[in-house]
Amino acid sequence: DAKTTQPNSMESNEEEPVHLPCNHSTISGTDYIHWYRQLPSQGPEYVIHGLTSNVNNRMASLAIAEDRKSSTLILHRATLRDAAVYYCILRLYNTDKLIFGTGTRLQVFP
């Protein structure tokens, strides 16, 4: 079964870069990698997604390993508002389902 593995928690200081890792060794060639984050008392919020190439947007960057078995979400300068649970998700091509990981709780210290 498709799944993702993430560390339970990570810490960062404000204005420092944060690298959130995710392993997805069961990924197939056409599955997308999505990242969402969930702030306290809110629904998840889309962050970024990619297939094979690295991706950048205004929120973050996504670095995908060449074999696609892992990826890293990069927040270039963490702020206190980035404190959230970050979910690495596989979007399965054959069923178009989203498989959520258990998430990484990111704490950001001033």
Place this chain on the structure above:
Amino acid sequence: KAGVTQTPRYLIKTRGQQVTLSCSPISGHRSVSWYQQTPGQGLQFLFEYFSETQRNKGNFPGRFSGRQFSNSRSEMNVSTLELGDSALYLCASSLRGMETQYFGPGTRLLVL
């Protein structure tokens, strides 16, 4: 543009009762998905509706059902509630499917 809205936000029921949750998607979005979030199981996909048809389903018992109306609004129903159904139920909408999804704030259901 208004975001995804869910009603009610909080609900308390007792075992054996049934419950209906409502979701209004972002205007123009035709796909609505439902998720269950619990501390033990995390976020789990329930089902997806597109143009009033269930297009995708997760691994939940038949007590969990849903429907979508012609205006894309969706309802989720849980019959014969069990204690384990206590959870945050999240609705998400998108234009066509599982591309960028926009989540509502959720309905927190407590079953006593």
